[in-house]
Amino acid sequence: MIRFFTLFAAALLCVSALNGAPLKKKVLIVMLDGLRADAIDSFQPPTLLKLMKGEWQPGYKGAWTKCARTILDAPSHSAPNHAAIATGVTAAKHKVTRNGTTVQGNWKEWPSWLHRLKKAQPDKKVLFIHAWSESGAIDPTPLVPRVNKSDWGNTTVYPKLITEKDCPDAIMYYINAPDGGGHSSGFYPYGNYYGPTVFLGDKYLKKMLDLISKRPSFAKEDWLILITADHGGYGLGHGQPGGQSDTVPLIMAGRNIVNGKLSDTPSVTDLPVTALEFFGVDTSKMKLDGKVIGNKLSTEKAAQNLFDGLSTYLIFSRRNVPFNRARLSMKCTPVGKGVTSSSRRNMLFNTVLNCADLKGADGKFAPQGLVLNGMEKLPAVKNQQFTMTFWLRLPARQPGDSVIIGNKLQSEENKTGFFISAARKTFDRAKGPGVVLNFKDSKGKKSFNMGTYDIEPDRWTFYAVTVTADNAIYFFQGRNDGFLYWFVEKCTGSLNNGSPWYISQPAKGANKANLVAEMDDLAVWNRGLTTDEVRKIYEAGRLGRSIDDLR
Numbered sequence: 001m002i003r004f005f006t007l008f009a010a011a012l013l014c015v016s017a018l019n020g021a022p023l024k025k026k027v028l029i030v031m032l033d034g035l036r037a038d039a040i041d042s043f044q045p046p047t048l049l050k051l052m053k054g055e056w057q058p059g060y061k062g063a064w065t066k067c068a069r070t071i072l073d074a075p076s077h078s079a080p081n082h083a084a085i086a087t088g089v090t091a092a093k094h095k096v097t098r099n100g101t102t103v104q105g106n107w108k109e110w111p112s113w114l115h116r117l118k119k120a121q122p123d124k125k126v127l128f129i130h131a132w133s134e135s136g137a138i139d140p141t142p143l144v145p146r147v148n149k150s151d152w153g154n155t156t157v158y159p160k161l162i163t164e165k166d167c168p169d170a171i172m173y174y175i176n177a178p179d180g181g182g183h184s185s186g187f188y189p190y191g192n193y194y195g196p197t198v199f200l201g202d203k204y205l206k207k208m209l210d211l212i213s214k215r216p217s218f219a220k221e222d223w224l225i226l227i228t229a230d231h232g233g234y235g236l237g238h239g240q241p242g243g244q245s246d247t248v249p250l251i252m253a254g255r256n257i258v259n260g261k262l263s264d265t266p267s268v269t270d271l272p273v274t275a276l277e278f279f280g281v282d283t284s285k286m287k288l289d290g291k292v293i294g295n296k297l298s299t300e301k302a303a304q305n306l307f308d309g310l311s312t313y314l315i316f317s318r319r320n321v322p323f324n325r326a327r328l329s330m331k332c333t334p335v336g337k338g339v340t341s342s343s344r345r346n347m348l349f350n351t352v353l354n355c356a357d358l359k360g361a362d363g364k365f366a367p368q369g370l371v372l373n374g375m376e377k378l379p380a381v382k383n384q385q386f387t388m389t390f391w392l393r394l395p396a397r398q399p400g401d402s403v404i405i406g407n408k409l410q411s412e413e414n415k416t417g418f419f420i421s422a423a424r425k426t427f428d429r430a431k432g433p434g435v436v437l438n439f440k441d442s443k444g445k446k447s448f449n450m451g452t453y454d455i456e457p458d459r460w461t462f463y464a465v466t467v468t469a470d471n472a473i474y475f476f477q478g479r480n481d482g483f484l485y486w487f488v489e490k491c492t493g494s495l496n497n498g499s500p501w502y503i504s505q506p507a508k509g510a511n512k513a514n515l516v517a518e519m520d521d522l523a524v525w526n527r528g529l530t531t532d533e534v535r536k537i538y539e540a541g542r543l544g545r546s547i548d549d550l551r
Helices: 004-012 036-042 046-052 076-085 113-120 133-137 150-161 177-186 194-213 269-276 531-542
Strands: 026-031 060-069 127-129 146-148 171-173 221-228 249-254 310-314 330-335 340-343 351-355 367-374 388-394 403-404 415-423 434-440 448-454 460-468 472-478 483-489 501-503 519-526
Touching: 026 076, 026 133, 026 269, 026 501, 036 046, 036 060, 036 483, 046 060, 046 194, 046 249, 046 483, 060 483, 076 113, 076 133, 076 171, 076 221, 076 269, 076 330, 076 403, 113 127, 113 171, 113 269, 127 150, 127 388, 150 194, 177 194, 221 269, 221 501, 269 460, 310 415, 330 501, 388 403, 388 531, 415 460, 434 472, 448 483, 460 531, 472 531
Parallel strands: 026 171, 026 221, 127 146, 127 171
Antiparallel strands: 060 249, 221 249, 310 519, 330 367, 340 351, 351 519, 367 501, 388 460, 388 519, 403 415, 403 501, 415 434, 434 448, 460 472, 472 483
């Protein structure tokens, strides 16, 4: 790996201040407590967007990702991730395993990055600003001065420190606002207070950045801004598995970083490592879990045409769609009495796929479904990168734990492949019923349950799955509140297992329950769609338009 410091040092040969002196390096790490990654697109916080677009200050670029991850060896609570953002290691090392355990942290062996910087370069001035009192127990060394009041109280204290001549060279700033809104009214679905507190956190960040940019010596300084969150949330809480809490944003601004979407799925542990290397502190022998980021762009790109790579499209309509049957290189085979395409009034797209819980002549359970023979042979499925989108209308209750669509049985969770199911609860606090994606890629050692997304009974809801060039699998839900939600897991191999895809039941009808739902506008691409492309399909559907209508 090319060390970040080497890249910055090379760049600084060309960027110098007055009298030929090199610019003075400064770092600001910001943690916005409780900020879900999808909240940035939904609420459009202006300061964060400005940083992402590389528009903070002249000469500064913006790098970002909406698929960064919290640490995975502890619940997505604040304390373990506050510690990870401070130290660059996971809970296995820093020993903060849940809220209330920060005081037990292994700070002697794993000090904060501010502490390490001060040890390596004693002339550096550092500062830790936080609102949550437990963060005060992170690496309690006298080498690191602290400001600890409420979010608002902190903004009344630190301005003098930032504007004075000997402004800290390294600042770690934890803002609590979004977390308060999530706990008050909900992270997902977004409550009445979550959006306003996201904007409030953004406003506190702006105050800090304005103070920095207005410093008389700012033109002689080289600031690296690093921003992330400690967790997202579900309902009124966080810490549960499944993606709602552990998918967070990561945003950078700097003179000598890449400009655009960052590659891969960075971790919150990457921030302190990147900061130390920026200052020229060699981290190679520190055994930190993070890595240097900011030097590599994602290869993910939107196609010139949304329909590029579209290999299968089913609108379950009898009307003649030029690219409907022509692009469907398969034969649909009913299981049992099958599922039907039937015209109904007041449907989203008028003609839909209808799945019902029919019984056999003896009144007992009779498997019914639709097998999409040949799907497993299409380029879209054989490739690692693919996207699937569809609309679904579910009742409040299912007859059992029902598969919506997949290529493996529910009893085969640890087999390569996937299924999306309804009426599942993956953790005790899930409201349920919900919609869950289970997958295991060809290189993975275990399967993952991504979910849950709460069902909106008897209302059309949008779902999408996309596997991108960054080895990330996104699971989307577009609800009637107008918000497009998503979360992310790592996916490094193909989801193809050689079996046909099916709706409700596979050929042998081995699932224990049939799906009761209506489906429409099922499409599969042989590429990963960007979040903007997925949003375009969702917004069209909200207006009653199918993918066909976007041509």
